[in-house]
Amino acid sequence: MAKCFLWIKKVSVLLMTVCLLSSCSADINDYKGTTPKFDLFEYFQGDIEAWGMVKDYTNKQTRRFHVNVRGEVDGDTLTLHEDFVYDDGETDTRVWTITRQGDGRYLGKAGDIIGDATGQVVGNALQWQYDFRLKTDEREIDVHFDDWMYRQDDRHLFNTTSITKWGVEVGEVTLFFTKQ
Template structure:
């Protein structure tokens, strides 16, 4: 699947618009054969900083096993639908591409676990706009480039 496949689709999913304001969400993580690993609720809030032309987006995950994880993103739009992102637990930068209703986001992050440990995981997330207030994400998480979990996430703007 290539980002250009979505160029003519609508509505547009522009991170600098969608992630501004309050959001709520829900996530299900499955292993590769479809078995349930975790569930989570998500609360998010984003602001657009016009001086730096960045979105400052915070999302807090609360998992059914009791642990939580809060991400503090700084997302910058580049040229021709390209995006970069920073977050305090990232290895390097997140790289994104947008076209039509889709946004593709890839990054490696040291991700906290319920047992107090953390693992560096590679994320490969596809966001799809449903309408102006909702998007669905299908993502994968893995290590050393090998995926071992799939995430299904829904976000709704409040």
């Protein structure tokens, strides 16, 4: 009986720790008043070049890539054409259609995105969240992306992304953008 109680106590402490740590995350409102102000449509209109990498759950780099981005603004709609070239020679294209919702909020769609992506800008930061159909060698896996973009200056933008499955981080993406 004592062993059973000790086991329950250990499991309870572990569960409470996991719940506490999983509730610790940045809040977009933490960036109120930061500069330079991030205007999503202004930054992504035109030609942009980006470099990035993907790391797995062990923090091992698994892929590197280069992206050419072309953005076109038409009223409250931004269309982004992204052309990827990976370190193994694979290429991919994604086209985003992003609409301005007002009050710094955005809604986006793309072919491999499940449902709608939602985003909000505050200060120099954008939080962009969506579910993504990730293709692997063996199968397709639905994962959640939590993108954080930070405007550095007129030409540079940093992007970090947490990739999760069932609330557990399985990967991370880091990107650096330069406006041409």
